[in-house]
Amino acid sequence: MTWGRTIPDAVLMHGGPAAGPRPTSQRDDTIVQQITLSKRINELLVLAVLDHGPAHGYQIALSVEERTGGAFSFQHGTLYPILHRLEAEGQLRSQWHGERRRRKTYHLTPAGRAELAAGADELERKFRALFGLIRGTHAA
Template sequence: MKADTVRGHLDGLLLSVLEPGPLHGYAIITAVQERSGGALELRTGTVYPALNRLERLGLLESDWQSVGERRRRRYTLTDAGRRALADERSAWREFTAAIGAVLDGPARTRPAT
């Protein structure tokens, strides 16, 4: 799938995979790829700046977690992030319904008999 396809939807994707609970950056990337059946492959150079931006906006919180001798930054949805995710889902449903209506063409009706 083209990278441009994700543009404009990245925030919703990231918020969505964090809904079940906290994840570190690489796990977020993996979750998006798994949920999309491999169709979406996000790059770290795209994901980490977006995570930082979402945190600055108050939609995410982060903390440091030690895994062995490594420390990983773990991201969690805030209440504002949950509300933003609900808004993203609503906007997505409206968008896909409108695009679907155009691409599917006018509803076909059967002639009266």
């Protein structure tokens, strides 16, 4: 995905301090699942596009690029691992069409819709905190 060069390297705690109480045991504390911010954003972009209706892979890529004014775009096939991961996690459902030349369509599942809502809230909190720090307007 094409985006700023610094943000994709940032690693945030999945369900970090703002998301709720921290795990209590030391083991849980050390194996807290971490995901990169860029990965999370990618997933939410895909889920957000599919929230408007089923789409083929290329339509998702085009739609993300158009609707973000070119700020985000999927290049070099990076879309497919995301789609397949979300499908394996049950947030998307895919369907093949056609006989000779098959095409795959992705649909959002209720689990994906719930994940989109939760992810949007989580991301909003994190970015608010981020910009609060950057612009020196730390939210109380």
